Amino acid sequence: MTTLPPKTAKKLGLVIDLDTCVGCHACVISCKGWNTENYGAPLSDQDAYGTPSGTFLNRVHSYEVQPPEAAPAQLVHFPKSCLHCDDAPCVTVCPTGASYKRAEDGIVLVNETACIGCGLCAWACPYGAREMDAAAKVMKKCTLCVDRIYNENLPEEDRQPACVRTCPAGARHFGDLGDPDSAVSQLAAARGGFDLMPELGTAPVNKYLPPRPKDQLDHPQTAEQIDILAPYLAPVANSPKGFLGWLDKTLERL
Amino acid sequence: MHPAPSLIAFTTLSGLGFGLLAWLGLGLPSVTGVTAFVFFTIAYVLAAGGLLASALHLGHPERAWRAFSQWRSSWLSREGCASVAALLVMAAYGAALVFWGQRIAWLGWLGAALSLCTVFCTAMIYAQLKTVPRWHTPLTPALLLSLCLAGGALLAGQISLAWPLLIAAAVLQLLAWHHGDRAFARSGTTLGTATGLGARGQLRAFEPPHTGTNYLLREMAFEVGRKHATKLRGIALTLGYAMPVLLILLPGAHVTAALAVLSHIAGILASRWLFFAQAEHVVGLYYGRHTPRT
Numbered sequence: 036m037t038t039l040p041p042k043t044a045k046k047l048g049l050v051i052d053l054d055t056c057v058g059c060h061a062c063v064i065s066c067k068g069w070n071t072e073n074y075g076a077p078l079s080d081q082d083a084y085g086t087p088s089g090t091f092l093n094r095v096h097s098y099e100v101q102p103p104e105a106a107p108a109q110l111v112h113f114p115k116s117c118l119h120c121d122d123a124p125c126v127t128v129c130p131t132g133a134s135y136k137r138a139e140d141g142i143v144l145v146n147e148t149a150c151i152g153c154g155l156c157a158w159a160c161p162y163g164a165r166e167m168d169a170a171a172k173v174m175k176k177c178t179l180c181v182d183r184i185y186n187e188n189l190p191e192e193d194r195q196p197a198c199v200r201t202c203p204a205g206a207r208h209f210g211d212l213g214d215p216d217s218a219v220s221q222l223a224a225a226r227g228g229f230d231l232m233p234e235l236g237t238a239p240v241n242k243y244l245p246p247r248p249k250d251q252l253d254h255p256q257t258a259e260q261i262d263i264l265a266p267y268l269a270p271v272a273n274s275p276k277g278f279l280g281w282l283d284k285t286l287e288r289l
Numbered sequence: 290m291h292p293a294p295s296l297i298a299f300t301t302l303s304g305l306g307f308g309l310l311a312w313l314g315l316g317l318p319s320v321t322g323v324t325a326f327v328f329f330t331i332a333y334v335l336a337a338g339g340l341l342a343s344a345l346h347l348g349h350p351e352r353a354w355r356a357f358s359q360w361r362s363s364w365l366s367r368e369g370c371a372s373v374a375a376l377l378v379m380a381a382y383g384a385a386l387v388f389w390g391q392r393i394a395w396l397g398w399l400g401a402a403l404s405l406c407t408v409f410c411t412a413m414i415y416a417q418l419k420t421v422p423r424w425h426t427p428l429t430p431a432l433l434l435s436l437c438l439a440g441g442a443l444l445a446g447q448i449s450l451a452w453p454l455l456i457a458a459a460v461l462q463l464l465a466w467h468h469g470d471r472a473f474a475r476s477g478t479t480l481g482t483a484t485g486l487g488a489r490g491q492l493r494a495f496e497p498p499h500t501g502t503n504y505l506l507r508e509m510a511f512e513v514g515r516k517h518a519t520k521l522r523g524i525a526l527t528l529g530y531a532m533p534v535l536l537i538l539l540p541g542a543h544v545t546a547a548l549a550v551l552s553h554i555a556g557i558l559a560s561r562w563l564f565f566a567q568a569e570h571v572v573g574l575y576y577g578r579h580t581p582r583t
């Protein structure tokens with residue numbers, strides 16, 4: 036059924052900290068590893084040793100931010116996967132009922148045996164979260180590792196999405212964003228978590244935490260603090276002596 | 290957006306076919322016997338042929354029957370239901386005309402309404418997408434319906450209807466281009482809102498996720514041939530609208546009418562290629578597309 040549930044009991048999703056992400060792409064690799072070996076059609080690659088192209092459910096972009104004042108530019112690593120939107124446009128456009136949003140936890144999934152591979156859901160998604168697998172010809176998307184988070188065969192600490200479990204920087208957090216008391220909701224509230232493309236009305240569940248502005252070493256206040264040490268850092272020799280001194284003078288005269 | 294030949298052929302040909310069916314349903318022209326058979330064959334080859342072309346676009350055509358199930362929410366599903374209903378009703382209406390020389394008027398009106406309904410659903414598949422601001426406008430269904438009626442009238446030999454409808458469609462086409470060229474900027478979606486980093490300064494896509502290409506770039510960040518857009522618009526306007534109007538107003542009956550139809554199809558194919566090739570999807574922003582370079 037591709038109509039959206041009026042309300043979901045939980046809103047499982049991710050909080051991604053752009054301040055902490057180091058852009059190592061470990062989440063991309065662990066996602067591809069887990070999801071190619073477990074639920075659903077594998078995430079295929081084409082021409083892996085030529086001009087490669089493949090299916091990924093999670094991709095990390097990097098953006099340069101140049102602040103308006105003469106401050107140093109900042110590099111922001113930006114992981115992007117399905118945001119499990121409350122008002123998911125990818126679900127309602129599906130003609131077959133293959134795409135659905137679960138009423139119990141809000142996860143957006145694709146029933147691959149009912150998918151006709153028309154690609155309309157990928158057109159409807161503003162975030163590029165859905166990719167048609169070139170080998171299986173069905174739509175692939177982030178499942179929030181639905182086969183991990185409820186999997187009682189896994190040790191308790193592994194019952195979270197592969198990307199969250201693997202992140203060495205602790206930049207990814209998984210939990211119920213529908214519960215205001217959950218750790219992820221508290222984190223998003225405390226750090227000013229925001230939505231991507233809020234103007235499109237998709238009401239994403241996943242939240243992004245803003246990066247802190249970069250330290251400014253030439254700021255008057257910071258510069259003063261550095262000046263305490265400055266005398267010790269002053270260069271000792273200003274002009275070269277000996278052979279280098281002679282070379283310098285000779286070249287100067289030419 | 291990637292201008293898939295199957296989708297260009299489908300929207301152009303089935304639009305024409307359903308347009309012809311709509312006029313036949315209204316009894317314009319009122320034909321029976323062999324003449325009716327020829328008219329209905331042309332209409333069915335175009336309409337059903339277009340539908341088959343669109344099925345080629347699917348990853349799993351063998352599961353296409355499932356697409357009739359989600360008419361409550363999906364315009365694509367509604368299009369499938371409406372097209373089959375239109376083809377079935379018009380088949381019954383056409384059979385009565387061809388074999389018994391009887392025109393069952395109410396059945397024709399119903400078939401005409403269903404035919405227009407199909408084209409409207411097709412148009413709404415594109416017009417509903419907020420992610421493609423160029424398409425997300427009432428001008429999309431207006432243009433596709435006007436082309437369906439104008440092209441249908443041309444095929445049905447309704448000269449007095451065809452030329453004013455072609456002029457109306459040409460006006461809508463110009464409006465759609467005018468609106469479309471400004472739609473992305475006007476939508477307010479930028480790399481800034483896409484990343485939530487817009488307030489922090491000038492943003493630049495520094496490094497893409499992969500050195501290679503991917504499905505998203507192939508399907509939704511198509512940028513080939515845009516430099517010829519103005520020339521192609523000229524070709525589309527001349528062949529699709531101006532030439533057919535001139536040709537049908539000339540004396541010469543069937544020869545000029547056939548030329549008018551061929552010219553119209555060629556022009557609309559060009560216009561439809563641009564409809565896809567020029568459409569900018571917001572996901573391109575994440576890859577540094579659609580952002581003015583500074």
